[in-house]
Amino acid sequence: MAISEQEPDRELEVKLIARIAKGDDAAFVELYKRFAGALYAMAQRMLTDTKEAEDALQEGFTYIWQKAGTYDPTRSSPFAWAVMITRNKAIDRLRARERIEKLREKFTEQGADRSQQDLVSANEPALRERASIVRSAVLQLPEDQREALELSFFGGLTHGEISERLGVPLGTIKARIRRGLLRLRGSLGEGP
Numbered sequence: 001m002a003i004s005e006q007e008p009d010r011e012l013e014v015k016l017i018a019r020i021a022k023g024d025d026a027a028f029v030e031l032y033k034r035f036a037g038a039l040y041a042m043a044q045r046m047l048t049d050t051k052e053a054e055d056a057l058q059e060g061f062t063y064i065w066q067k068a069g070t071y072d073p074t075r076s077s078p079f080a081w082a083v084m085i086t087r088n089k090a091i092d093r094l095r096a097r098e099r100i101e102k103l104r105e106k107f108t109e110q111g112a113d114r115s116q117q118d119l120v121s122a123n124e125p126a127l128r129e130r131a132s133i134v135r136s137a138v139l140q141l142p143e144d145q146r147e148a149l150e151l152s153f154f155g156g157l158t159h160g161e162i163s164e165r166l167g168v169p170l171g172t173i174k175a176r177i178r179r180g181l182l183r184l185r186g187s188l189g190e191g192p
Helices: 009-022 027-045 049-069 080-140 142-154 159-166 170-187
Strands: none
Touching: 009 027, 009 049, 009 080, 027 049, 027 080, 049 080, 080 142, 080 170, 142 159, 142 170, 159 170
16 A cells, blocks of 8 residues: 555554554554654653663554554544553653662661661570670679669669668768679679
């Protein structure tokens, strides 16, 4: 079917799409030459990435090749149809990019959480063992030092509050705590 040079562009393009629907490669090449530049420019503006724009254009023309038989010239011009298809392919790529970015952010956040959890989990046996050693060392302290340390570090009391509670001078409480800490360091092998 020869196409007259005098036919208006729309009519020619409608006929090209009809030929594409029948598998006409030459008609597809002609339509590509007519539309590719403008469609690529649109995809490039939307995606701001050369490779992504090329991919969107290729997907758009693949769709045109596969769905040419569904084109209805009463609903839109061939160019408007091709614009809609390519625009949708570009939007699909933008959405996919957003999903990937959200997944990447989520993975990064979860990875940080997991690495922190893994670190805590990996250190947990050592921490339990260390706590057991410290408890054992505290139990080896003389009663007055142990009591002062427990009230201070585990009870959260100030030296003055401990002094009042035990009815012992403040200086004595400070001395007991200091001697208890020194003895703990020595028994834990942490030096003076």
